[in-house]
Amino acid sequence: MSQRPITSTTDGRLNLEQQRKRAKELLTRLKAHDAHATLSQAQWQIAKQLGFSSWPKLKAHVDALDFAARHPNFQASDEARTTHWRCGSDIAHTLQLAGFQGQFRMLTDPLCMGPVRDLPAEEFRTLRSAFISQTFAMDLTTVAQRVDNEYQHLHALADDAPSVLWCEADAYDQLFLIRALAGLDRAPRHLELIQVDRIPGVERFIGIGQLAPDVLAWLWPQRRRINDDAVQLAKQAWSAYCNPSPLRLAQLAHTYHPALPLLAPALLRQLQELPGAQDGLSLTERLALTCLADTGPMAFGQVFAELMAKREPLPFLGDMMFHALLRPLIDGKQPLLTESETQLEWPRRVLVLTPLGRQVLSGQAYWPEHASHARWVGGTCIRPGEPHWAIDQALRPVWRTS
Template sequence: MSASRTSKSKNTKPAKSPVFDGRLNLEQQRKRAKDLLRTLGAKTGDAVARFEKAGFTPTPQTISDIKLADAQWVIARENGFASWPKMKAHIDQTAERNRQIKNGTPATLDTDKTLHLRCGSDIRHGLQIAGFKGAFLEFADPFCQGPVPDLPLDQFVQTRADFIADAYHIVPKDALARAKREYGALATLGEYDHVVLWFEHDSYDQLILAFLMDFIKTTRPDTRLEVISVGTVPGVERFIGLGQLSPELLIWCWENHRAPVTDAMLTFGSKAWQAVRSPTPDLLTDFITSGPGPLPHMITALQRHHAELPDPKTGLGLTQKLTLQIIADHGPLTVGKTFAHLMRTYDPLPYLGDLMFWADVQRMMACVDALFTITSDDRDANWAERTLTLTDTGHQTLAGQRNYLDNFTGTRWVGGISVVGRSCI
C-alpha cells in the first residue's frame, strides 16, 4: 500500500464523500424547478426556506405571483450559479465537451510537452479521457500528517519515508524508494514546455502546493508554470476533491481556474511552507492572520491545519475531537462509518484519506486510559469493520473534564510542531 491517492480508493487519500461528477441535466433541473414551484403553492415542505436561502422572500400575499422563472432562479442558485441562463450555458458547454469526448474528437487542450503535476493519481485517467496529451507526475507526500521538520532535503526525505512506512504499514525500503522517486522527479520540471499544478482547497493539497511553491522559487525551472486551485464546482453540493469530477468537468477546471504561477505566488507559498515547518506555532499563527494572498485557498487550508494543534481545554486536535463526537453521536460505530461521517458532514474542510484516518485512530489509542474500545481483528485489511465504543474517559475528554495530553503516551505532529503526551514526559 502506497501513500498516494488513486481514483476512488486513493489509498491514503480516497474519495471522501459519495462521488458527484458535477454533470447537470437541464431537463432534470427544469423538473426540479416545477416541483419547487408546486410545493411552494401548496405551502408544504421546505420550499419557502429554499427561496429565502437563495435571497428571495415570498410572503403569503406574494406566493401566487411567483412564476416558474423565479423557481428556476432558485434552482440555479442552489447549484452555484448566479442565474438560470448562466447555469444553462454551463450545462450546454459541458454537454458539448462530453459529446466530443464520446465521439473521440475532444478539443485540443495541451501538448505532449505539457506536464500535469498532481498530489495523487485520482485524475490521471480522467485527464486521458478528456483528451489531455501531456505527461502526468504524481507527488503525494501527505505533509498534513507526520513530522515536517526544517532539515536538508536528504534528511527530510528520509524522515518522511520513515513516517509513511510506520503510519501506513509500508515496507520501509519501499517507502524510501517511492519518496526518492517522487522528490527526484521534481528535478525534471524544466524538461517540459509547460507544467500545470492541479490542486484543490484542502490541507492535504495546499500543504503540498506550499512545498512546491518553495521548491520552484528555489530551483527556478525553465518552463511555463500554471496552477489550478479549485474550491467549489457548480453542481457539486459538497466539493471534496478533483477526483470526484467527470472528464468534462476537469476541462471546465482547466478553462476556468488555470492561472500563471507568479512571483507573488512563489513568495507567498514559500512563506507558507516555512510556517508549516516551524517547530513552534508562532509563524503559522502569524501567517494565517496576515490576510488573503495570491493563492486563494492557502490561508483557509492552513487554518484547518492549525486546528490540529491541541485545544487548551481538551488537549484534542480537531480531527480527534470530531472522531470522539461522531462516536458519541452515533456509536458504537465501525471505523469505516466513523470516517464516512467525518468526511461527509462533520469536518469543515475534509482532507484525510481512509488509511490516514486509521493511522489517526491508532495514534489516539496511545493512552493510559482508553478514549474508546475497539473490537479486535487480527486482519489489518478489515480495520474499517472494527467497532469503536466511547469510554467514560472518552466522554470526559470530549466534555473538557479531562485533558487528553495528560493521558496521551505518544507523540504526534502538526507540521514541524511535535505534540507530546505529558504521560510520557
Template sequence: MSASRTSKSDNSKPSTTSPIFDGRLNLEQQRKRAKELLRALRSGNSDAQTRFANTGHGISTAEAGNIQLADAQLVIARENGFASWPKLKNHIDRITEQNRQIATGTPPALDTPNTLHLRCGSDIRNGLGIAGFAGDFLEFADPFCQGPVPDLPLDQFVAIRADFIASSYHITPKDALARSQREYSALTTLDNYDHVVLWFEHDCYDQLILAFLMDFIAVTKPATRIELISVGEVPGVARFIGLGQLSPELLIWCWENHRVSVSDAMLEAGRTAWKAIRSTTPDALKAFVQSNTNALLHLIPALKRHIAELPDQKSGLGLTQKLALQIAADHGPLPVGKIFGHLMRSYDPLPYLGDLMFWSEIQTMMECQSPLFILSGDQEQDWPTRLFTLTETGLETLAGNRNFLDNFTGNRWVGGIEVSPRTSRHSR
C-alpha cells in the first residue's frame, strides 16, 4: 500500500540517485578533516575562515598563525552537531563499540520479546533485528500526507483511504483494502504487549500518522507502557531524511537518546492536530500551528510543510508541484527520477514523499487543459526514465503569471481539504 524510500514500506520514502549517509562517523576521517581545515586557515583560505566564524571563531588573518589543531577539531565537532571534540569522540567510540558487538553477535540487551516496535513503514525492521532488538514489529503506513483524510467513522474512513491508495499507487482495490484493514485492525492489539515503542521522524509522512496514533491511543486507552522515539536530526548527518537511512548502531543511539514516555499532553496535542488535519478548511490547522505547542516536538514544523501543499495564491501550485517545476527550470529537461532526486536531496525543506507518491503528484499535475510539462515516451516506459521538459505554460505558472487552478481539470487533497477548480479555493 505504500511508496518506497530507503524503503519505509512498498510506499514509503525514497532512495535518491546518490547514497544517503547512514550516520557512521569515522574518527580518523574527522581528525584528517581537522588537520586539512587548519592548513587551509593558515594559508588564508576564505572558506576556512568562514567555517571558523560560523562556529563562533571569528579569526583575522593575523590571528590564523596562533590557531591550534584543537581549535580546528572544535570546528569539526560543531559542524557535526557536537558541542566539543571530546563529545564527538565519545559518540564515535560508542558507535564503534556497538558495531563491534553487533559484528561479534553480542549486541546489548535493549528490549524484551514482549515489546512491540510500531513504525510507519518497514525500513528499520531489519536494522532493529541486527541491532539486537528482540520485540515484535508492526507496520502502520497509511500515507495521510496524500489523498483524502475525511472526518468519518473508522470503517468508512478506511474504505476511502484504501480506494485512494489503490488508484494512486496502482494496487488492486482488493489488496489495498485487505492491507488497510489488516493494519488498522492490528492497532487494537497494542495492549497484548508490556511495552510499545513508536518510531517516527520529523516529516509530514510520519507526523500525520503520529497525530492519528495519538488520537487512537487516547480513545482506546491500551493497557500498556507506550514510549515515543521522534527524531529530527542525527549528529554528523547533514541531510537527515529518515530513520531508514541509519545504521543499526544509530538506531541504538536513537533508542538511548530520543525515547520518552507518551504523556497526556502528547495525546491531547495529537488529538487536536488530527481533528485539524481532517477539517475541510485550513483554519484549524493554522490555529494549531500558531499555538506553538511543543508537546510533540516535530509536529508543528511538519504541519507547516503540510499546509504548504495548499495552492499558492498567485500560481495555484502546492509546494511539491512548484518545486518540481523549479527543478526543471533550474536544470533544464531531466528524467523524472532525477527531478525526484533533486527534490529529496536539496530542494524540499522537509522531504517526505516516497517515489511512487511523487509519481502520483506528477500524474495529478498532468490533469490540465494546457500542459505544464511534456514527458517523453509512453506509459510502457519506466516513469523515472521519462524526460520532464517544461512548457511555456509551466514557466508562466511557476512565475505566478498564470494560476494552475484555472488550468487544472482534476482534484487533489491536503488532508480533509479538497483542491479542485470546482470548489472554493483554499490557499496559503
C-alpha cells in the first residue's frame, strides 16, 4: 500500500497536534485495507517516518522542545563567561534568540579545501590565508588579519573558563573540531561538545545553522565534556590529515572512535575528495557531473541545490566553496564543463558537460591526465601528470603511477 509521505520540518520544530491529525488521516487509509487497523498503528507509522521508534518517544521529544522554548534561560551554566565555538557564524544570532548568554567565537577556515600541512603556526596561517584569498578573490591583508585573529583566539580553549564546541557530522565541522582539540595538551576541565548528525523530524539534516532557537536550547543539555581520549584522538587525526600520505587517515576513517563518534564518517567522506581510481574525479566533482548528465544543462546554483538536497551523502560545502571546487573543471585548458551567460552572477550561469567531461564520467578518460591544476586533500597533493594517491572502490588509498 502506498502512503502519502509525512512532511517533515526543516528547522527541527514539530507540532504534536498536526501529527495527531495526520495519524487520524492515515488511520482512515489503513482501515480501507484492514478493518482492524488501530490508531496506535497509525501513530507508530507517523513516528517511524519522523525518525522515532515509538509514538511516546515522539511525544516526549516535542514536550522537551516545548519546555526549552518556554524556558530560554533554563540553565545557569550558560553565563557571560561561557564561550560558544563554531566553524561559521550561522548560529550566532540563533543562540541569542534562544536565550544563551555567553560570547560567540568562530574559526571560518575551510579546512576541507586547499593545502593543510604540518607547519609552524605562523607559516600555517600564511599558507591558509593565501589559499583563502586566492580561491575566494578576497583581499589578502583582510583575510590574513581574520585568520590570525581566529587562530589566536583558539588558544583560549585551554583556559578554565567554560567553552562549548557546536559541531555537526560533516567534514567541515569535524576538521574544525580536531584542529581545535589538537592544539591542547590535555582536556580542559570546562570544555564541552555538542555534536549532532540528525534531528528528529528533520528529513534532510544539513547543519545546525538550519535549526530553530528552541531546538538549539533542546540540544544544550546533550553536551558532553571533552576528555583526554578525545584530545589525543584529535591530535592523531590532525597529524594524519596534514600528512602527504593518506594511509593513516584512511585507517582512522575506517575505524569507529567512541571518544569522537562522528569523526570517522567525516574523514571517510573527505577521503573521497581524492581522485577516484577509475575516473580521477573527486566525489564532489563526480556528483556534479552526474547531475548534469542526468538532467542536461543546468544553472550553477541549481546544481549545488540538487547536490545538497538529494545527492551529497554528507553535505559539507557552502555555495561559494562548491563554486570554487568546480572552477578548475571549467577554467582548465581541457575543461570538463562549460558555462554560458558569463555576464550573470555565477549561480545563474548554465553549466554544460563537454565531450571530455562525458568521457571522464564514463571512465573512458582519467581527469588528472587532462587537468592543468594541482589540488589538495589535506596534506596530500595531486599534481597533473605526476604519480599520485587515489581512492579505490573500497575507499582505500592506492598509489597511481599512470
